[in-house]
Amino acid sequence: MTNLKPGDKAPDFSGTDQDGNLHKLTDYSGKKLVVFFYPKASTPGCTAEACNLRDNWSKFQEKGYEILGVSADSARRQTNFKTKNELPFPLLADEDKAVIEAFGVWGPKKFMGRTYDGIHRTTFVIDETGTIKEVITKVKTKAHAEQIL
Template sequence: MTTLKKGDKAPNFTGLDQDGNTHTLENYKGKKLVVFFYPKASTPGCTAEACDLRDNYERFQANNYAILGVSADSAKRQANFIVKNELPFPLLADEDKSVIEAFGVWGPKKFMGKEYDGIHRTTFVIDENGIIDEVIEKVKTKAHAEQILK
């Protein structure tokens, strides 16, 4: 789906989180950044993925990682997702899909025989200098931290 690959410069994104705070790639210079895209807040797979990252959050912090979740959900829905699951990282409410499209994760999907456009569950690991270190397209929702921290 995405044309971005390891070694590419990460898109210089700007997005608002659940509290209306602005996040840009520049904000994370000097840190490794995990940007995980998920289809919809509070659905079973997305909850499993976010909670796995939450449960390993201290390991991420100890290794100089920041985590940022992104979906096309509203800020209110993202805020509810955070509160309900005690997520310690911000979630971008990318309703205009500007960040989603910058990373190339919007496109045709199939579910139960129906075709539609949606977000492809994809994670980008970006190094301290804004270069993509890894693109994970086959996300294991219940063991995603292991895929990243290996």
């Protein structure tokens, strides 16, 4: 699990989205940013989480937030996920796990008695100066916007 906590500087990440556009922390300087990490595009929990954020997009915009989703899925899979669910925010296709590891959300997980490595569903709220304001590790997929806002 992540060692990052509120008050820490956000990792200086760089990754490409579903369309091949590069996103870096510095691109969001002066803006509030929500970076949510999810295990796998188009799975039930990840879809519920992304759609909850989509349904509250105008509230995020009113409060000056940008949103970035991140998983280790391919750009093609991210494109399908974004298009199918009409997501208004970019999804980073972090296949080499550079952003995932920078935020420390890759590690051992348990499911049905089996242990394996994967992405821990975690959200980081970053302020205009690149400082982490909040780290949400117990994500409520169907009410995630409320947790953030």
